[in-house]
Amino acid sequence: xxxxxxxxxxxxxxxxxxxxxxxxxxxxxxxxxxxxxxxxxxxxxxxxxxxxxxxxxxxxxxxxxxxxxxxxxxxxxxxxxxxxxxxxxxxxxxxxxxxxxxxxxxxxxxx
Amino acid sequence: xxxxxxxxxxxxxxxxxxxxxxxxxxxxxxxxxxxxxxxxxxxxxxxxxxxxxxxxxxxxxxxxxxxxxxxxxxxxxxxxxxxxxxxxxxxxxxxxxxxxxxxxxxxxxxxxx
Numbered sequence: 001x002x003x004x005x006x007x008x009x010x011x012x013x014x015x016x017x018x019x020x021x022x023x024x025x026x027x028x029x030x031x032x033x034x035x036x037x038x039x040x041x042x043x044x045x046x047x048x049x050x051x052x053x054x055x056x057x058x059x060x061x062x063x064x065x066x067x068x069x070x071x072x073x074x075x076x077x078x079x080x081x082x083x084x085x086x087x088x089x090x091x092x093x094x095x096x097x098x099x100x101x102x103x104x105x106x107x108x109x110x111x
Numbered sequence: 112x113x114x115x116x117x118x119x120x121x122x123x124x125x126x127x128x129x130x131x132x133x134x135x136x137x138x139x140x141x142x143x144x145x146x147x148x149x150x151x152x153x154x155x156x157x158x159x160x161x162x163x164x165x166x167x168x169x170x171x172x173x174x175x176x177x178x179x180x181x182x183x184x185x186x187x188x189x190x191x192x193x194x195x196x197x198x199x200x201x202x203x204x205x206x207x208x209x210x211x212x213x214x215x216x217x218x219x220x221x222x223x224x
Contacts, residue, residue: 004153008151034212042217043201043215043216043217043218044154044201044215045215046212046213046214049212087153087154098156098159098169099156099213101146101153101154101155102153103151103152103153104153
């Protein structure tokens with residue numbers, strides 16, 4: 001079983017719609033969670049951290065469910081520029097500050 | 112603004128060649144990382160370093176070595192390149208105070224023939 005699993009997609013989303021997707025992680029000792037965004041043929045960039053209480057950054061909302069060991073990302077009012085691969089990232093908990101990356105969920109926003 | 116640069120965007124090498132991938136960051140970060148990214152496998156950590164001359168193995172260190180002689184520079188070395196090392200290689204750095212926000216370089220796409 002992979003340490004961090006994501007639905008690879010693609011999620012085809014009409015412009016203006018809402019899209020949500022999850023990521024599951026296997027290491028219950030993980031303490032920190034993130035969503036990174038990666039555009040085609042570009043490097044990953046931090047989109048947002050994910051906090052226990054859930055957090056919002058503009059049109060993006062992230063949630064953490066420790067009991068079920070998953071995190072989610074919701075994008076409201078999707079823009080064409082939101083088309084990208086979204087990487088779920090989890091730290092390795094007691095093993096140190098190394099990060100484990102999921103394979104990514106591809107989102108395609110269409111007019 | 113953090114800047115991480117990698118010496119080459121594209122590289123073509125032959126099996127058995129020694130390959131050097133260079134990474135430089137300009138933000139005085141303590142931590143530096145080398146990953147490879149392959150379709151369906153995501154990013155996998157090869158090696159990382161928390162300080163000058165310090166290195167630790169990541170999840171897939173076999174066939175690779177690293178060097179960190181200066182704080183700003185972290186080199187990945189393929190001692191004898193093989194075709195299964197064809198991949199996208201990404202370097203990242205992070206500060207000691209916030210180790211988990213990693214900033215990535217643009218990547219080097221390596222093809223081993």
